[in-house]
Amino acid sequence: MARAATTTDAFNAVAEPRRRQILTAVATGERSVSDLVAQLGLPQPLVSKHLRVLREVGLVAARDEGRLRLYRLNGFALKPIYDWVKDFEDLWSERFARMDVVLTELKQATPDNTKDGDDSDGGNGDDE
Amino acid sequence: MTSNGPAVVTLPTDTQILITREFDAPCHLVYRAWTTPELIKRWWAGDRGEVTSVEVDLRPGGKWRYVMTANGGFEVAFHGEYHEVVPGERLVSTEIFEGMPDAAAVTTTTFTERDSGTTLSILVQHQTKENRDAHVNSGMEGGMQESLSHLEKVARALVSAE
Numbered sequence: 226m227a228r229a230a231t232t233t234d235a236f237n238a239v240a241e242p243r244r245r246q247i248l249t250a251v252a253t254g255e256r257s258v259s260d261l262v263a264q265l266g267l268p269q270p271l272v273s274k275h276l277r278v279l280r281e282v283g284l285v286a287a288r289d290e291g292r293l294r295l296y297r298l299n300g301f302a303l304k305p306i307y308d309w310v311k312d313f314e315d316l317w318s319e320r321f322a323r324m325d326v327v328l329t330e331l332k333q334a335t336p337d338n339t340k341d342g343d344d345s346d347g348g349n350g351d352d353e
Numbered sequence: 354m355t356s357n358g359p360a361v362v363t364l365p366t367d368t369q370i371l372i373t374r375e376f377d378a379p380c381h382l383v384y385r386a387w388t389t390p391e392l393i394k395r396w397w398a399g400d401r402g403e404v405t406s407v408e409v410d411l412r413p414g415g416k417w418r419y420v421m422t423a424n425g426g427f428e429v430a431f432h433g434e435y436h437e438v439v440p441g442e443r444l445v446s447t448e449i450f451e452g453m454p455d456a457a458a459v460t461t462t463t464f465t466e467r468d469s470g471t472t473l474s475i476l477v478q479h480q481t482k483e484n485r486d487a488h489v490n491s492g493m494e495g496g497m498q499e500s501l502s503h504l505e506k507v508a509r510a511l512v513s514a515e
Contacts, residue, residue, distance in 0.1 A: 317360035319399030
């Protein structure tokens with residue numbers, strides 16, 4: 226069976242480690258192909274190939290400045306990936322918010338119990 | 354009191370999920386809320402249903418099982434076995450979603466005292482990337498085949514800046 230086309234969507238496009246490196250690089254500012262070649266130490270044809278994939282799924286946008294083509298991250302195209310993790314994160318946030326309520330009650334029920342056994346009852350047991 | 358903010362979920366490798374959160378309470382109380390059945394019942398379902406059963410046999414080799422009835426009416430159950438129990442510090446256990454019984458994960462839960470609070474971290478180690486992805490996806494109806502590594506942090510920053 227043929228493997229899934231890498232350009233199907235953002236999920237497929239970011240599955241490739243080199244493309245994630247490129248995305249991380251362009252996330253901090255615009256980069257030309259030669260910037261990326263220098264920064265990542267990858268051959269220029271490979272960088273160009275990955276940039277083409279990233280542009281096709283909309284993860285990267287480009288503009289021309291003089292003879293240079295500058296690439297930047299398009300954050301909005303990452304939203305489906307963000308949403309995917311976010312629902313799971315929301316579940317845990319709900320759980321932890323409820324744990325906060327439980328913990329407030331536990332703290333009230335056991336005031337200062339980190340100190341128990343310190344002084345209050347110290348030597349009494351031995352004397353009797 | 355001060356809010357401790359949302360959970361932070363990252364995917365450190367292709368087969369892991371890491372969940373972290375700060376609590377405004379000492380370690381031994383966070384540990385108690387995490388391991389006491391009557392207390393687990395109050396938080397484990399989040400806003401998504403009711404916890405109907407919690408069994409905890411908190412010792413190495415002991416079993417655990419949590420069951421909830423989700424708001425949609427269906428039942429969701431997880432179970433596993435404790436491998437390591439260090440009270441107030443660390444728990445290592447297996448975790449199996451009963452809807453996907455072949456996808457066992459190993460979960461390491463760490464309680465770290467910080468000033469007046471506690472950092473809770475839950476590292477879920479799956480056997481395969483597919484199982485890991487299915488786990489993250491468990492709250493949603495859609496499906497997906499591929500994911501990412503540390504990029505979601507970038508995504509979060511960018512999307513929240515839109």
